Amino acid sequence: MSDKPIKRKMEETEEGTTLFNVPFPTELTPEALQSLKQMAPIIVKDPYSITYIHSYGQDSPWFAGLANKVLLGSRQPETGYTYATPRGHDMYTGKENDWVVLPQEGKVHAFTVCHFGSESFLPETPFVLVLVEFEGANTLLLGRMIGVDPNDASLDWIGMKVKAKFRRLSKFKPTDVYFVPAEA
Amino acid sequence: MRTVYAVAGGVSKFTKARPDKTFPALVKEAYDYMLNDIGLEHPRFYEIVDGSVVSYFSDHFARQLMAGIMVQDYLGLLPKPSHRVEGGGATGGLCFQEAYKAVASGDMDVALAMGFETMSHVNTWKGNEFIALASDTSFDYPVGGFYSGYYAMMVTRHMKEFGTTVEQLAHVSVKNHMNAYYNPYSQKRRRLTIEDVRNAPMVAWPLTRLDICVMSDGAAVVLLASEEGLAKLEKAAGKSLPKVKVAxxxxxxxxxxxxxxxxxxxxxxxxxxxxxxxxxxxxxxxxxxxxxxxxxxxxxxxxxxxxxxxxxxxxxxxxxxxxxxxxxxxxxxxxxxxxxxxxxxxxxxxxxxxxxxxxxxxxxxxxxxxxxxxxxxxxxxxxxxxxxxxxxxxxxxxxxxxxxxxxxxxxxxxxxxxxxxxxxxxxxxxxxxxxxxxxxxxxxxxxxxxxx
CATH class of the missing domain: 3.40.47.10 (Thiolase/Chalcone synthase)
Structure with a gap:
């Protein structure tokens, strides 16, 4: 027995039937033309796909770091304010930041388990999102966490020590780094 | 800054999908409701209105750039001034404030703020993807872009920090669904219990489907005016209009x-x-x-x-x-x-x-x-x-x-x-x-x- 509620609704899908024509008045009298206002809407499907040529620009070294098992952050050299994300310029001084190496261990600051998601991530549900805090950094980093049971979510996960792991075959995406419980 | 009056407004019925109308016709529904409420017909109102601001959030949902001008066009407001404003979920609020500024600054005496969204053009999961494109597409979106997930992370922190409970969250859902029971324009008019909210399918822990708003098709229009603009509207309508001002x-x-x-x-x-x-x-x-x-x-x-x-x-x-x-x-x-x-x-x-x-x-x-x-x-x-x-x-x-x-x-x-x-x-x-x-x-x- 599962404690999940029993479904009472058939899943809706979007395969429709192709219509090559629809009924239309044969005599185009004023009444017939008026009756067109009662017609059901005609709905068509338009696929749309694009390949973007997207540059990471000044943030590129961060992705190169992940490909080489290095987690970079950004630091304002004068104030020491440190972002756990790539950021070319500091939001307080307006000056250029330097790259710094972040520790590969941190703590879970906040988390969720996504049981649904955007279309592109639906096949990966349930997945765990975490905001990670690092010693020496003033801000957080968003990432995925694996190695916990997504059906056993608990506030106790907050504060948990996690360590960074890296994909061996880089995709040059922020998911090239992910987090696992440090004690596992 | 001049005094600005919020004179009247109209909304379309908000619903999951409005395939019976295109988006300009949906805005027209709200616009006509507003006109009817102040007792003016379009040709007379047209002589008085100075221009508009139009808001819609997503070019992806609309799959139509410059959709704002199509609203201005369909409503018969050409060739008066207009522009589009966008800022994620706050798009409508920004639109209201931009129309306010137009009147407060003296640029217009009578300004329309009009907004719409047609989210039914794609299925819910694609819609979530479109919405998640309003997070940083280099760093946040690719990790699992999903707004309910982002908000659920705030919730776990709020719970940890302050001891906030999921039952307290559920009170908001019960209240708002119950209030909507008496609002004929609302999409979901439901009597719920705390248990109903908690037993709904989990979306992003600890938020269930009843903790989260839904996708909608809908439009809304607000009419703003200066003192001079209000006087013109009252003269044309032949009656005094209730005075609500934007303080x-x-x-x-x-x-x-x-x-x-x-x-x-x-x-x-x-x-x-x-x-x-x-x-x-x-x-x-x-x-x-x-x-x-x-x-x-x-x-x-x-x-x-x-x-x-x-x-x-x-x-x-x-x-x-x-x-x-x-x-x-x-x-x-x-x-x-x-x-x-x-x-x-x-x-x-x-x-x-x-x-x-x-x-x-x-x-x-x-x-x-x-x-x-x-x-x-x-x-x-x-x-x-x-x-x-x-x-x-x-x-x-x-x-x-x-x-x-x-x-x-x-x-x-x-x-x-x-x-x-x-x-x-x-x-x-x-x-x-x-x-x-x-x-x-x-x-x-x-x-x-x-x-x-």
Missing amino acids: AIGRGTDAMRMSDRPHQSYEDFYRYNALPNEMDADSRAYYKELWDRGFRYPGVHSFRAGRMASKQAYERAGITNPIEEIDFVELHDAYTSSEIQTYEDMGLCRYGEGGPFAASGKAFMPTVDYGLDLPEKSKVPVNPSGGLIACGHPVGATGLMQAVFAIWQLQHRIKDHFGNDTLQVPNARRGAIHSHAGTGTYVTVSILEREE
């Missing part, structure tokens, strides 16, 4: 990436972010204790943009104690949790007190039976209309929908528009509307007042 607007922003939000000190909070009603010794001691326990501001549990928008609007409207001086609030409850976070940002309670506040009864309508045992009496009804959770959230229209409902509240004419006066806030004299984008990136707060 103030406020706006704030915060980091696009939630992870980049600062974690400020107690001193900086008091220097930059505290409201007048938090300046007393008791509040200072309360906050000092929070900071001693590790609280940092805004972190991911609080919306600095919402606080700064409130602070600016309150200062301009002369509000020093919002819970005593505002009669109702229509705020951006895309999530039950964001309503609770927003109570705190708007100073209806202190940071950390949002959970108990939600379950106290203070934000409930005095006239509605919720089937809940509420310890306190209604103080400042929040989302008397049903909010986004129950009315729906056709993004570009949402902030304007709030304005329309607030105008009707302050005109004391809810009965005329809803067909019953259950949701009429008794003696409503001053209301606040709050529109919110991203993970708290753009927030607008506008204060509306009844003028006797």
